[in-house]
Amino acid sequence: MKNGVITQYGLCVKGIEMTLETLNPVDPAFIACPFPAYEKLRSESPVTYLDYGQGFWFVTRHDLIVQAANDPETFSSNIGSLATATPTAELLEKMRAVAAEGIRNVPSLLTADKPLHTRNRRLVARAFTPRAVELHEPEIRQACRGLIAHWDVSKPIEFVSQFAIPLPVRIIARALGVPASRADDFKRWSDGAVALIGSDLSDEEVLAAMRANNELSHFIQSEIVDRRAHPGGDDILSTLVHATLSDEEASDLEKGTSKQLSDLEIVSIVRQLLVAGNETTTNLLTQLMVRFHSEPHWWKSMQDDPAIIPHVIEELLRLTTPSGVNRRRTTRPVELGGVTIPAGADVLLAYMSGNHDEQVFSCPEEFNPDRKNMRDSLAFGKGIHLCVGAPLARLEAKVAAEELVKAIASYELLEPDHLAWNQTFMLRAIHKLPIKVTLL
Template sequence: MIIPAVDTPTPGARDGITIRGPVAGTGSPDARDPLGLLDLFGDGFVWDPYPWLEALRTQAPVFQDPGTGLWLVSRHRDIRRVLLDPAAFRPDNAQHAVTPLPAAVLRVLARARFKLPPALANNGTASHAGLRRVVTRFFNAQRVAAAVPVIERIAGELLDTARARINAGDEYDLFASFAQVLPCRVLMELLGIESVDPATLIRWSDASLELFWGRPALPRQLELAESVGEFHQWLTATVRSGKAASDSFIGALARHRLPDGTLLDPQTAVGVCFFVFIAGQSTTGQLIATVLRRALTEPGMWPRVAQEADGAEAWVEEVLRREPPVTTWRRVTARGVELGGVEVPAGAQLLLMLMGSGSDPEVFADPERMCPHRANIRHHLAFGAGRHRCPGASLARTEAAVALRAAARTLPQARLAEGETEPPMLGLLSFRAPLRVAVTGG
């Protein structure tokens, strides 16, 4: 079905999704009413969510946000409980549009025959396990290890251009020209995608994230819906063409049989591809951008990740704990349940605050401090947990570490360009990252 909107509309919607920096009066909660000013799309929350996340965790660990109607779950132990109990907390709403889609936008999607049946993240049916096995075969540890030379080659090509520009005295944006492009090109090679160029796939993926996880105004929604429709039409034509190699990702989906023995229908195959193609490159690009920026701002970290054998891997893991690109995820209660001491009704839309869980002092000592090589670092929930844990976690970790190490070695003198203390930020319901990492060599 077409992705529906959540039941409660967001009042006071603000155009656009990029945030340049903190706005006076919205940077942190009011001590007298810590959650009264909470706006999940507001400048203060997007730019610096940590004070809000701490207020939620300590004062209202299960809190119904009046702006969205979502029940915000912020403690690590409660989020983990939800993720590990898919019978009580279903994934059906994981890909719902957070902003209601008006009739004009739905008509644009309908003309493109846009439909996403339950496939991966939003699939709580018996078909999920088999579909997940198809995906994990292409992203398991062995395949990822074998792909490292591919990642290194593409990273090297992209960074050669960056080095030439920086050596010429120019500023260079490592987000648009490196962090975004690297995972897209890697994914295309790993999955055998040749019928579209990386820039188009990036545009389609970004449009999908903004339309379904953002708060755009109607004119922008209409623009985005056109791009999303193009994306879906291309996926549908690619899946239905029958030209995919048998050992390719789409070829594997074409051969897959559901629990009842029937072949996977094309619409569900398209739904799998829609999720994998976005998660496999957009969110990984966001992770790489955050990893690069945080390494450039942490004293001594840039040369350290270039020199230490596992320095880049350790830094990536710590960034995943503290500042993951996927900041929240959704579930819906199958029945009334007690969660965190609060009675939550059946059908409640839950928003799991993954980003805040990485700073829960019950799990992580001194959580505000960036501390690579923490003993319990893998206890973070940046990739989820349980049967819906991100199947591309190994690839994302590897790409981010290779990208960071290669950038630090190729651009040893790189530093953030002047005025880059407040870059524009991606501020969607479930996704957050810097949208620019401008560097110079001076």
């Protein structure tokens, strides 16, 4: 297969042949095109032990991923940090010193189990009701138009930094009630948190990412103090600071559970909103440009009939699965797909692979927004950890696509043979995408 050509896997660069024995998920060739390896894993070893980092059980078949995601008592999310690196003793000591300068992470959503997760989810969900999310539509549209208006199309546009990064960062900053002037800091902080997940980092990079996390935590803490002193705001942070469970909502929780979130919990939740929301949405928007470069008739279809855009976005989400691999830890020995996973084992649920499972999605590599079983898509997860920000992500992607097809007549990827993938297989994403744009 030649670099950059359109394959059954989309615009995909297949660097090396992989066997199950040589499979290395942080290998740049795997990150560039994991789909052939996922196909092999699904058919030959859908629950397989990977001797990478501290060792992981990789689950790649759709039915088995769903089985695990729907059994949070066995497949716990209480995994402490989402970071996957296994530090040396020397690095661990330095990490402890940096961590001591920050604010302690507590289990919140992605990293919490029942009953704590139930309580937190009920409180956080208030900030993501359909009504709360719809209110963001005008500012999303305005942000899209503003970003496009700033493009100098006589030169190449670097789509990731000139559209896909700033859009979700601006929207989440606005939604949290944080001044837009801190948007660049937000991106840096979010990058720091994401970098620790599934990447192959140098010691210095690990420490820099942790320092960025500390800065974010202290900033959020000061914003919380401000919200407590000035109630009445309608931003997410105000909602989290003042949200209180009713007696009825708290009735099935353990006696003595606080009906409000503590500062420590809010800091951890906001960190997770940034980690979970920014990079994933950026990735989805970038993949939109990559995908329709290779299938431009879809661009025309969206221009002719914007009503198809939500379906196009769902199919794009399925094919690209921006949050591709998520972690769990077993609480007991468990049999999955005929394999016994021991207690205390790290498990990776490969939602991205499940979304390409031929047993569930016919002709899985084909772009088909009319699929009848789109509900089976794992793009936003399954079970109790189903993405709480999905309505916001869908809205951002829909409005962005509407504004992009309205503005752009055609575009070219300038380096289709050298797509710049990041280093993480869990949040696999393209971090640079130069394009030549012709506006309408």
